[in-house]
Every structure is written in C-alpha cells, then in structure tokens.
Amino acid sequence: MLSAQGLSVSAIGKTFRSGGQTVQALDDISLSLPAGKVGVLLGPSGCGKSTLLRMVAGLEKPSEGAITLNGRAVNQPGRDRGMVFQDYTSFPWLSVRSNVAYGLEINGDRDALNEGTVDHFIRAVGLEKFADAYPHQLSGGMRQRVAIARTLANYPELVLMDEPFGALDPETRWQMQDLLLNVVRKEQNTVLVVTHDIEEALYLGDVVFFLSRHPGRLKETIHTDFKALLPRNDREAFLQSEDYRRLEIHIRRLMRDEGRDAA
C-alpha cells in the first residue's frame, strides 16, 4: 500500500459455497510485491495459493478485499498480468513462433512484432531451432518454455506462474528455474510464482509468502536477501549455504505443523 509500484493485495478473503456449507478458503491476506522482484506463494496443498494467484490474474473474484497492480484496481483478466499455467498450455494449432506471437497479434501490437520481439524471446528461452515446430513435437519442458516466452513477449507488468515446473522431471526443473531467473532478471520482470516445493521457492523468490491452510492465511513472509552474497546461478553454493539450510528447516517445520492440523 505504501508503494504504488508493484502488486498490492489487501485484506483478501475468499469463501466458496459447497453443498449448502460456506467454506472459507482464504482469510484476510495482505501482501505487497515491489516491481522487479520475484515473489513466491508457498504452502501446503489446499492452502488456496492457486486461488490467490487466479484472483490476481482476474480469473476469479475475491469475496473481500482489493488487489491493485501499479496503482490500478484488478477486477478482470488483462494484458498487464500474463500467466503461465501448470499444464503446458500451447495452442496446438500454432507453431512455436505463432504461439509466442499470439499475444502481440491479438493486441494488434505491430510495433513489438516488427521489432523482432518474438524472435528475441524465442532465443531467450533457447527454442530458436524449434521456432517452426508444433507443440506436439516438443517435450513438456520445451512446451513450458514456449508458454514462458509467449507470456513475456506480451510485455506484462506482472508475470504469474501456477506451479509452472511441477510436472517436470527434476533435472529439467532445475534448468527451467535457472532459465526463468536469467530471463526475468534481464527483462526486470515482476513475477509471482506458486509452488509447494521449498527449494524452488527459496531458489526463485526474493520474497516468499508462506500460507497456512483451512483457511489460507499469510503465516510468514520470508526475505531471501542472503542470496545477494552468493554467486548467481550456482545451485550448489545456494544449497550448501548456512542461510538456506536454516530457512529450509524452518519452512519444513511450518509445513509439518500444517500437516498436523489437517490430520
């Protein structure tokens, strides 16, 4: 609320009606993510982190509270908030290049198309050899790279990602995490990622929002400033650092407590 730039979520609540009963999915969540930072929504399954992300995207409406992006109220989906989904959502009838160009095409953004934006982002995710391939010819990791390039090529002010690498094998997931960090650092994107993977949350996030469940509440906000002192793109140094280990154990305990409540 203090800075107009970036994402601001204030006092968000969400209730569902199911079978005559009212279920409180999210309760009084307030957080802010400054422009140019990577934020992570972390929590056990059922904590409503995906619901929160979808509300930021405008795909669902909050029951209470308000969301603003760079000072503007969010109440429907828009070009300013691009989203990468867990399923590798490429348009199967479009080539990789046309998939990446899709957002600019439907917005009639001739300038960006003429400036070579599409090729720039295809190169950024390392798919230049596959620009003319169709999605069904690509692996899951490559298809997710298409989705990332398509989202970034549209120049959103905020990039939303819903467990983007959850269905990938570990090796590919690590590669994708580095690739994502490299691209968004270069483009200075503001990013909000949902994950339930602690390592991924700490590796990607400048700030990690830990949500509890039933109902989903913001339990703790964790800053990962310690990474500034570490060499970039060095996963081993990251995993071996004192701070990482301390935070990992801390979050693991938070997760375990949540599990105990549910059992």
Place this chain on the structure above:
Amino acid sequence: MTAKLSDKATQQAMIPATPTGKQRQKRSDYWFDFNQSIPAGQRLVLGAAGWAAFLLLWQVTSQMDLAPDRLYPGPAAVFSSLQELFLEKGFFSDVVSSVTRIVISFAIAIVIALPIGLLMGSFARVDSLLNPLLGAWRYLPAPAFIPLLLMWLGTGDTQKITLLLMGVVFFLVIMLADVTRQTPRVLIETAKTLGGGRRIILWTVLFRHSLPGYVDTCRQMLAVSWTYLVIAEIVAATDGIGAMMMRAKRFVHVDDIMAGIVTIGVLGLLFDVLFRLIYRKCFPYLGRAQS
C-alpha cells in the same frame, strides 16, 4: 511389392517353422494383440479381403437358385446394369441432381448449425436457451414432415432440400456445440491473460480449437444425409438416384435397384474420403505422436 516381401520376411522371422506350445502362443500374439498398429499395406490387403469375401458370398448365393435371377441378381449382373445405366439410360444426370441436393442442403445445414453450435458450446446461457428446444427437435423424424412439406413447398427441389436439411441440422447443432464445449478451459484462460477479448477468444481459441472436430462431425452427419436422400427422392421425384430406383421397381428391374444402392454407397465413401483428406491436409498439427 518390396514392402509386401519384407512384411513376409519379418513375419517368417517371427514365426518359427516348428511351433512348440510356447511359440504357438507367440504366433497368436502376433496376429491378435491389443492396441496393435499394423503396416498400411496389410491394412489395405485386409480391407480388400473383406470386400472380396462379400462379393464372393453374393456371387455364390445368387447362383444357388434361392430366388429367381430377376429378383436376386449376382454382382456381375448388377455391375453390367450399372454400366448400362450410365452409358445408355442417362443415369449420370440423376447422380448429379442427387449430389446437388446433398451438397446444397448440407451447406445450408452448416451455415445454420455452425454459428448456433459455436455460441451454444461457448456460452452456457445460449446453451440453456436453445438446447432443450433443438434437442427435442432431433427426435422428431424428418420423414414425418413429408406430408406437410409437400403441402407447403410442393414437389420440387425445395421440398427435398428442406427434408434433407431437417434430417441433419438439429443433430449438427447439438454435436457442433458438444465439440465446442470440449475446448480446454486453460486455453481460454491463457488467451484472457494475454489480453484477449470475448470476440477474439471466440474465434482464435474456441472456433479454432474445435475446427478439426467440426470437420469430423460433418463427415459423420453427411452419411445421415445420404440416408434421407433416398426417402426424399422416393416421394414424388422425377430425377435423382432414388427416383431411378422407384422407376426400376415398377418394372421389377432389381439389378437397377441394386446398382442404385451401389452408387449411393460409392458416393458416400467418396465424400467420406474427401473429408478425411481435408482433415489430414488442414490439421497437420494433430500428429499421431500425441505423447
């Protein structure tokens, strides 16, 4: 030819000359396993074998004196009368008028059904408004309207095309709506978060995603159209394949009637192949390797 030889070679390689119990098991696995994909050459041979068996059965039974030749002619007699029909009796113009009726009525059906089906499949409120109405009309047999259509539209082509249209259009609307409804929600949401408005998403996602399904549905409904054609042309028609068959019945020319049936079958098959070709040419991205 070489393909066939190599098929035989692999076949022999896989089947030893002296089958023991265990190996006999393997042989039956070779012929009948679940989810098998077989070489294109073998598929053609098997398809031709089915036809050959049918024609042979027809030929043999027609020579067995089960019925007089006049009432149950063999395949050879039917093919020679088919030839005669085309070369001497001007059957070609009958075929042209039948095909014209099919094409015109089906084109009108698509023009009506596509926008309605697209909107029904896209918007729940349009669906709730029209589905109970159109869904019920599907169950009214089109031929039951023939007396009405004769009174309203006379005996000309308009009446016949309307009958064909009525037989197909309600099914087509409901089926095209079903195809549209299968568009994955996440593709629609992706387009929304890229800034797509309703109109853009309707065309670039829902319509575009459904297009292969539309073509396939049309292919299947066209077959239904052919069944209504004969009914349409039996009633008060002077030309067309069905009219020819009714004329032939009056003079007990069973071979001509059968020739008409064969013609309809071949035409139906041709249209089917045409639609399959369109499908394969237009949607190369539907690779079989959907892994």
